Structure formats: C-alpha cells, structure tokens
Amino acid sequence: MYINWQLRELNLKIVYYGPAMSGKTTNLEKIYARVPENRRSDLVSLKTHEDRTLFFDFLQLELGKISGLTPKLQLYTVPGQAYYEASRKIVLRGADGIVFVADAAPNRVSDNLTAWKDMKRHLSEMGLPFENLPVVVQVNKQDLPGALSPEDYRPLLALNGQPAIGAIAIRQVGVFETLKTITQSVIGQLQNQARSSKAAHKPSPAPAPSHPVSPTTINAREQGR
Amino acid sequence: MTHRSLGDFQAGFLQLRSGLVIYPPQSQEIEKALHELAQNTPTEFILLTDTSGQVIATHGNSNLIGNPVALGSLVASDVAASSEIARMLGEYNAYHIVLREGEQKHTFIAEAGPHMALLANVGTDTPLGWARMQILKTAQRLAAIVADPPEEFVNQEPLSPQQTEERAPEEDIVNLFGDALNALWSEEKGSS
Numbered sequence: 001m002y003i004n005w006q007l008r009e010l011n012l013k014i015v016y017y018g019p020a021m022s023g024k025t026t027n028l029e030k031i032y033a034r035v036p037e038n039r040r041s042d043l044v045s046l047k048t049h050e051d052r053t054l055f056f057d058f059l060q061l062e063l064g065k066i067s068g069l070t071p072k073l074q075l076y077t078v079p080g081q082a083y084y085e086a087s088r089k090i091v092l093r094g095a096d097g098i099v100f101v102a103d104a105a106p107n108r109v110s111d112n113l114t115a116w117k118d119m120k121r122h123l124s125e126m127g128l129p130f131e132n133l134p135v136v137v138q139v140n141k142q143d144l145p146g147a148l149s150p151e152d153y154r155p156l157l158a159l160n161g162q163p164a165i166g167a168i169a170i171r172q173v174g175v176f177e178t179l180k181t182i183t184q185s186v187i188g189q190l191q192n193q194a195r196s197s198k199a200a201h202k203p204s205p206a207p208a209p210s211h212p213v214s215p216t217t218i219n220a221r222e223q224g225r
Numbered sequence: 226m227t228h229r230s231l232g233d234f235q236a237g238f239l240q241l242r243s244g245l246v247i248y249p250p251q252s253q254e255i256e257k258a259l260h261e262l263a264q265n266t267p268t269e270f271i272l273l274t275d276t277s278g279q280v281i282a283t284h285g286n287s288n289l290i291g292n293p294v295a296l297g298s299l300v301a302s303d304v305a306a307s308s309e310i311a312r313m314l315g316e317y318n319a320y321h322i323v324l325r326e327g328e329q330k331h332t333f334i335a336e337a338g339p340h341m342a343l344l345a346n347v348g349t350d351t352p353l354g355w356a357r358m359q360i361l362k363t364a365q366r367l368a369a370i371v372a373d374p375p376e377e378f379v380n381q382e383p384l385s386p387q388q389t390e391e392r393a394p395e396e397d398i399v400n401l402f403g404d405a406l407n408a409l410w411s412e413e414k415g416s417s
Contacts, residue, residue, distance in 0.1 A: 011279040036412050041294040055306070058278070058298040063405040071402065074279060074298070086313075090305040094277030180406045184399045191398055 010071045013094050014182055017119050018101035019111040020052070020080030023140040023169040027101065028059050028075055030175045035061060053079040056091045073183060080115070089122045097134040097186040099178055102157075104139045104147035104166075109156065116157055134185035137164040138178045143171070245275050245340045247371060248378050252282075254370045259284040262345065262363040266356050269330060270346040273337070273367065274301050281341065289346075296344070303334050304342040320364050322357060333360050338368025 016024040025045070032043045041060040048054045057077040062070065076095075078088040092098075100119065102112040120130045137157060139150045150164035163181050167174025247255070259271050263284050270285035278298035287293055303323065311317040322335040330346050333356060337343045343364050347356045 011277075013277045013279070035409055039409055039412065042292050044295045044298060055302060056298075058295065060294050060298075061409065063402070063409060066401045066405055067398070071405070072279075074277070076278075076298070086309055087306070090302065090309060093305060094275070176406070176410050180403055183406060184403055187402045188399045 008069050010069045011074060012071065012096045012183070012186055013074045013076065014097045014099065014179075014186065015092055015095040016075065016077040016099045016101055017088070017092070017115070018078075018080060019103060019108065019115040020082075022080060022101045022103040022108070022112070022115075023138075023167070024077040024080065024101045025053055025057050026140075026169040027099070027138070027175050027178065028057050028077055030169060030172045031061070031075065031179060032059055034172065034176075039063075052081060053077055054084070055079060055087050073179075075179075082114075085118070088118070089126070092119075092122050092128075093126065095128075095133070096190075097136070097182045099182050100135060100137045100157075101169075102137060102139045102153060104141045104149070105144050106146045106148060109148070112153075113156065131160075132189075134182060134189050135162045136178055136182040136185060137162060138167050138169075138174060139164060140167045140169050140174070142166045142173075143168045245371060246374065247281065248375050250375045250377075251370050255282055255367060256284075258363055258366050258370065262359055266345070266347055266351060266359045268345045268347050268356075270344075272296060272300060272344040274298075274342050274344075275340055276301055276305065276342060278302065285346075300334055300344045301342050304336050307334075308336060320361060320368075322360060322364075324353070324357070331356070333357065335360050335364045337364040338371070340371060341367060343367065 016027055018024050028043060032040060039062050041058075044056075044058040046053065046055040046057075056079070057075075059075045061073045061075070063073070064070075076091050078084075078091045098119070100116060102108075102116075123130050123133060137150065137153060137159065139148065139153050141147060142149070150166050153159070153164055163185070165174050165178050165181060167178060169175050255273065259273065259282060262268060263271060268285060270283070270287065270289055272283050272290070272293060273281045274297035275281055278301035280293050280297035283290075283293050290296055307323050308317060308321065311321060320336055320338070322333055325332040325334075328349065330348050331351075331353065333343075333345045333347065335343045335345075343360065345356070345360050
C-alpha cells in the first residue's frame with residue numbers, strides 16, 4: 001500500500017495468483033473491457049509469443065472519492081507456468097491482497113494445490129504470513145463438465161474463513177464479485193490495523209477479527225448464470 | 226460512541242505491512258530533489274515509483290511517455306527483476322543502476338532505497354558518468370527523505386472524539402468501497 005497525503009491518494013495492490021491458464025489474465029481483460037476509459041489505465045501485458053503471461057499483466061482502477069481520499073486499485077497477475085517461479089515472487093512483493101484463481105476442471109486439482117502451496121511458501125519467505133493477508137479464492141470455469149465448486153475447494157485448500165467464489169470469467173460471471181470481495185477484505189483489514197495500532201496507544205485494546213468481511217460463497221451455477 | 230474511518234490513517238498510526246506513506250513535507254522534499262536532478266544532469270523526464278509500481282512523482286514532459294501509470298508498474302518490476310538477477314549471480318548492491326543506451330537518449334533505472342525506484346531519461350549529449358553520479362546521489366537522497374516520518378507526524382496524537390464523531394461509522398468504510406466499486410462497474414463506458 002502506498003499513501004500520498006499531498007495528493008490524498010490511497011493505492012492498493014491486488015495480485016491475481018494461480019496455476020497456468022486458470023483465467024487470471026481473463027479476469028483483468030474483462031474488468032478492462034467493462035470499466036470506462038477515464039476510470040482505468042491501459043492494460044499492460046508482458047506476454048510470450050504463445051500469448052502466455054511472461055512477467056505480469058497490470059491494470060489500475062480509480063474509484064470515486066471516499067472520506068476525502070481517492071482510492072486506486074492496482075491489479076496484477078502472475079505468470080502461471082511453473083518455470084516462472086522467480087517472476088511470481090517478484091510480482092507478489094508489496095501485495096495488499098491476493099485473488100487465487102483456481103481452475104475448476106477436475107483434472108486441474110493437483111495444479112491448483114501446487115500453486116496454492118507455492119504461493120504460501122513465497123509469502124512466508126517474504127515475511128508476509130498467509131494468515132494475515134486478505135485472500136479470496138475464485139474457482140473459475142464453473143461451466144466445464146464436472147467442474148469442482150467453491151465448496152469442494154474449501155477443504156482441499158484448508159480455507160479458514162477466506163471467501164471462495166465461483167466464476168466463469170470468460171463470460172464475466174464472478175469477476176466483479178471477486179474484485180469487490182478482495183477490495184473490501186483489504187480495506188477491512190487496513191481498518192483493523194489502524195484500530196489495533198490506535199488501541200496500542202490506549203489502555204483498552206480492541207480485538208481485531210482475522211477476516212473483516214464475512215465469508216461469502218457465490219456459486220455461479222447456483223445463481224443460474 | 227467513537228467512530229473511525231479512513232481518516233484514522235491520517236493520524237499516522239497505521240503500521241504498514243510493506244508499504245510507504247509519504248507525508249506532505251516529504252513530498253515537497255521529493256519534488257525538490259527531482260527538480261535539482263533535472264537541472265543538474267539535465268534530464269528530459271523523471272519518474273519515481275514505489276517498489277509495488279505505484280507512481281509517486283514525475284518531473285518533465287510526461288507527454289513524451291504516454292502512460293506514467295503503466296510505466297510505473299514496468300519500472301518497479303524492472304528494478305525488482307534486475308535486483309533478483311544480481312542476487313542470483315551473487316553481485317547485488319543497494320542503489321544499483323541499470324542503463325539502456327539509446328540513439329537520442331539514455332534511460333537510467335535505479336533502486337532508490339528499499340521502497341522506491343527511479344527512472345531518468347537523459348540526452349545522449351550528457352556524459353554517462355556524470356548522469357550516473359547525479360542519479361545515484363538523488364536515489365540515496367530520496368531514500369533518506371522517506372526513511373522516517375517527519376517528527377510532527379511521529380508525535381501526533383490520535384484524532385479527538387469531536388473529530389472522529391464527525392466521520393462515518395467504521396462499518397461504513399467497507400461498504401463505501403463496495404458502493405464505489407458498484408458505481409464503477411455500472412458506469413456507462415465512455416461517460417466522464
């Protein structure tokens with residue numbers, strides 16, 4: 001996070017993480033296509049010749065003024081291929097929140113679990129405990145035959161209150177719900193940090209919940225979309 | 226009842242995980258440092274970003290660049306990648322500088338302490354050694370500017386109940402962001 005009091009800007013970095021071809025870039029492309037030009041940056045994509053993300057995709061969104069500050073959301077994706085591990089770690093730096101995009105196809109469970117463990121290890125190496133970072137799991141491609149649901153992934157990923165959302169990113173289903181949930185989780189946690197920090201200066205500290213936004217499960221199929 | 230909001234962040238009590246807060250006096254010092262770099266080198270364009278790619282300041286003709294926001298993300302990533310390469314090769318130094326030589330201008334990208342990255346475009350008529358020295362000096366100066374919050378902010382007391390009472394209830398802040406995102410999503414494309 002970066003705060004500029006002179007410009008009264010609050011900048012948040014959200015990283016879309018997940019295995020190769022799970023739909024991370026598609027999420028950003030759908031957001032880019034939907035949001036008016038005057039409220040977003042260009043979509044920066046560093047791709048290989050095979051159209052796979054080489055380093056990252058980047059998109060900035062500008063929200064309207066809130067409490068006198070202009071919040072800006074900076075959205076990044078990481079390259080999913082296993083051999084781009086070093087690049088993923090770089091993109092994770094400074095993240096305020098993470099969207100883990102899992103592929104709902106039954107034959108991708110192992111890839112999802114590997115990427116999930118990989119992410120937690122990188123966070124640990126960077127001194128960012130996973131438990132303290134807002135994370136939202138998006139289980140994408142709910143339209144595939146035999147697709148696993150967000151509920152299926154709760155035990156698989158051992159989720160402890162982190163929201164899990166079903167999506168069909170290519171049809172824009174679940175894309176906005178995911179963005180909104182992670183943003184609110186990040187803001188809720190920042191507020192808790194401010195409250196805890198303030199309480200440290202007062203005699204009666206207030207406990208802060210680990211997940212400020214109530215866990216939500218939005219299953220695209222159940223919504224009939 | 227005491228209400229809290231984003232305004233609480235202004236009290237300077239927010240402990241950032243890995244981020245950076247720049248207070249108005251520091252912002253002025255940064256602008257001064259960039260202005261002096263532009264004068265002394267001279268430079269055509271300067272961009273300062275934090276290590277997560279968020280643009281802190283620009284100096285010079287940004288029309289030459291196009292999109293400073295996108296450029297900021299690339300500069301920060303470039304610094305992070307070149308630092309990592311140096312670490313892997315066992316030759317990492319703080320405040321490292323990467324130079325890309327061009328026909329009309331050279332581009333320097335420098336690490337400016339643990340929180341920031343600096344890009345400077347320099348004409349080819351400027352000696353490289355001179356430009357490098359000026360940029361290194363500025364990078365170190367910038368890092369020193371943001372190293373600690375200004376004294377007046379360190380010692381600032383929390384907002385008074387009267388001040389906080391005027392703010393939105395704390396549970397509203399999360400909802401306010403939700404509302405702002407709803408508005409963004411439902412806004413017509415092409416509207417201003």
